[in-house]
Amino acid sequence: MNKTVLISGGGQGIGRATALKFAQEGYAVSICDTSKEAGLEVIRHIRDVGGDGMFMCVDIADEEAVKRWLRLTVQDLGRVDVLVNNAGISKNGSMLDLSIEDFDRVIAVNLRGTYLCSREAARIMKSIGGGSIINIASTRALMSEADTEAYSASKGGILALTHAMAVSLGSSGIRVNAISPGWIETADWQFSARATVPKHSEEDRLQHPAGRVGIPYDIADMCVYLASEQAGFITGQNFVIDGGMTKKMIYV
Numbered sequence: 001m002n003k004t005v006l007i008s009g010g011g012q013g014i015g016r017a018t019a020l021k022f023a024q025e026g027y028a029v030s031i032c033d034t035s036k037e038a039g040l041e042v043i044r045h046i047r048d049v050g051g052d053g054m055f056m057c058v059d060i061a062d063e064e065a066v067k068r069w070l071r072l073t074v075q076d077l078g079r080v081d082v083l084v085n086n087a088g089i090s091k092n093g094s095m096l097d098l099s100i101e102d103f104d105r106v107i108a109v110n111l112r113g114t115y116l117c118s119r120e121a122a123r124i125m126k127s128i129g130g131g132s133i134i135n136i137a138s139t140r141a142l143m144s145e146a147d148t149e150a151y152s153a154s155k156g157g158i159l160a161l162t163h164a165m166a167v168s169l170g171s172s173g174i175r176v177n178a179i180s181p182g183w184i185e186t187a188d189w190q191f192s193a194r195a196t197v198p199k200h201s202e203e204d205r206l207q208h209p210a211g212r213v214g215i216p217y218d219i220a221d222m223c224v225y226l227a228s229e230q231a232g233f234i235t236g237q238n239f240v241i242d243g244g245m246t247k248k249m250i251y252v
């Protein structure tokens with residue numbers, strides 16, 4: 001039986017590339033997303049190249065919906081080996097004006113959603129002897145622009161959740177790691193009706209020591225590695241993938 005990966009927010013952006021990458025590696029892929037069109041399109045791509053996959057329309061902040069996603073994945077694909085907690089939203093704005101409802105929604109999707117999916121996946125992984133959970137955080141967990149309190153707090157929470165879960169779940173054979181992406185261009189990885197061709201200036205490229213803006217496969221490749229047996233001694237860690245952007249000093 002193929003190994004199975006679950007990817008939240010797998011319909012577009014980094015999640016879409018991650019779904020396609022795992023499918024290329026021979027995994028059966030279960031994705032959830034709030035966008036039905038995007039999710040179904042990804043599953044069509046996977047099936048067109050001979051892969052196995054399923055999609056469910058799920059808001060990861062909704063406990064019952066998450067439980068249903070996990071239950072139906074086991075029913076359809078047989079097991080849960082890897083979970084990529086990728087779905088995320090931001091609502092930026094001055095903290096003097098941002099509504100508390102907007103703040104709560106960002107925390108509910110990004111942090112509570114990551115916890116809910118991890119809890120439900122861990123219950124199944126424990127019963128089959130282990131697994132790998134990969135949380136998509138952000139370099140904004142570590143540094144900030146102005147007016148990003150809700151998003152930054154949610155991503156900082158994900159880093160803390162990562163080491164806490166790694167310690168709690170280690171004895172069940174479950175490894176938990178985080179990836180903190182920097183600037184990853186996803187304009188061309190949206191649902192086909194919404195996708196656009198990205199344009200970057202020379203300045204955009206030069207602020208990255210690697211000489212370019214990131215692409216979704218930069219993150220997807222790391223997810224596949226962290227899920228693999230080669231990463232068996234890695235847990236509780238955060239991997240910054242940002243082309244070196246956060247290591248570059250800026251004098252203004």
Ligand SMILES: NC(=O)c1ccc[n+]([C@@H]2O[C@H](COP(=O)([O-])OP(=O)(O)OC[C@H]3O[C@@H](n4cnc5c(N)ncnc54)[C@H](O)[C@@H]3O)[C@@H](O)[C@H]2O)c1
Binds near residue numbers: 109
């Ligand atoms: N792109 C970047 O530069 C960047 C940088 C750092 C971190 N990240 C993180 O990477 C992850 C993916 O980002 P992206 O840029 O690919 O985003 P994206 O907006 O392109 O894709 C996110 C997907 O998640 C889905 N989604 C949103 N809310 C959801 C919910 N409540 N339940 C289920 N699905 C939901 C969306 O419909 C969408 O398909 C996010 O967690 C984001 O915070 C992205």
